[in-house]
Amino acid sequence: MLTMDHQVTFGADAFARLAVELHDAGGVDETVEAVVQFALQAEACSYAGVVLTLRDRPEIAAVTHPLVTEIYQLQADIGEGPMLTALSEGIVVHVPEVKAETRWPAWVARLTQNRVGSALHVPMWANEQLIGVLSLFNTEPNAFTADDEAIAHILARHASVAVASARDGETMxxxxxxxxxxxxxxxxxxxxxxxxxxxxxxxxxxxxxxxxxxxxxxxxxxxxxxxxxxxxxx
Structure with missing residues (x-):
């Protein structure tokens, strides 16, 4: 987990570096890849991923580990899970301890077989439009603090602007x-x-x-x- 001192030092330099990397990214694929790789450095997470909306349907855009793809696909298959809730309702979904989670029983029953103890899903907004979700996972339970969530919000905002800009560029x-x-x-x-x-x-x-x-x-x-x-x- 990040301490507040770590966050302050980290935020000034690292987020500036992220902004440059996102600006230099060649398109949506390169942009989201930069985001998830940065999340591994900025956050208390073992794995990260981004799901984007495409024609009103979720599409896996970037993952740092094949396990994240499995987690996303599981939710698509059973029709429930924290990522789908974050994406459909546009809210932050924090799962402090996967084994103790009661909101999505089918998801928990399958996910406890995987190496994930906690998860954090932050919606990505651009011009008041929900364009995706940034997902963070940790192998340990109770890994994400309020400070980690604050950083995730900042990261999601950077990602949203960059993805929207990249999409506009590709459309143009x-x-x-x-x-x-x-x-x-x-x-x-x-x-x-x-x-x-x-x-x-x-x-x-x-x-x-x-x-x-x-x-x-x-x-x-x-x-x-x-x-x-x-x-x-x-």
Whole structure:
């Protein structure tokens, strides 16, 4: 466990270092990996993990040990557990002693076979939207103090901002790539059929709608095959 003196010293330098690492991370995967590795240093934990929401469903984003994946998967299989509660209700869930826990009996019955004595799950918020959960586990019971929870909150806030920023960046990059693909496809149609930009784009859009295919996928198909398969009508 961390003492208050350790926290003060640790917080100033280490959280500054984390901010730099998260800023330099190349995407969501790299960001959450940096977070869980940092948690092992900053917290009284043996293992750490992050679950993110993707299309309103939880997705395991990073773990420091395969055991964390097993713990997450167990909750998904039985439909209960502290991580799922933290993720669905947006609250901090502290399990001081796994063997004495009574809120999720099915989870406890299975988890006591593993090497976990206590757990702490902290929700990750970005722009008032719950985007995931940071999970900390210790092999011993009663491992997490109020001070540890305070640090976990700070770490979760750093992670939330970084993940949201990385997601925005990836979305923006995908949008730019899509525009480039559509532009290339339009160029092919314009050259082959002597069309202007407006007419070429209209053909791609109408084909996309009639065949229920994303515009970027239509463009990619045209670029790859130089033709469009499926029905099309003016």
């Amino acid at each position: 990059a995908a949008a730019v790539d899509a525009r480039k693909l559509v532009g290339q496809a339009m160029g092919i149609l314009m050259e082959r059929f002597d069309l202007d930009e407006s007419r070429a784009f209209e053909i791609l859009k109408r084909y996309s709608q009639q065949n229920n295919v994303k515009l970027r996928d239509v463009a990619q198909e045209l670029i790859d095959t130089r033709k469009l398969r499926g029905p099309y009508s003016e």
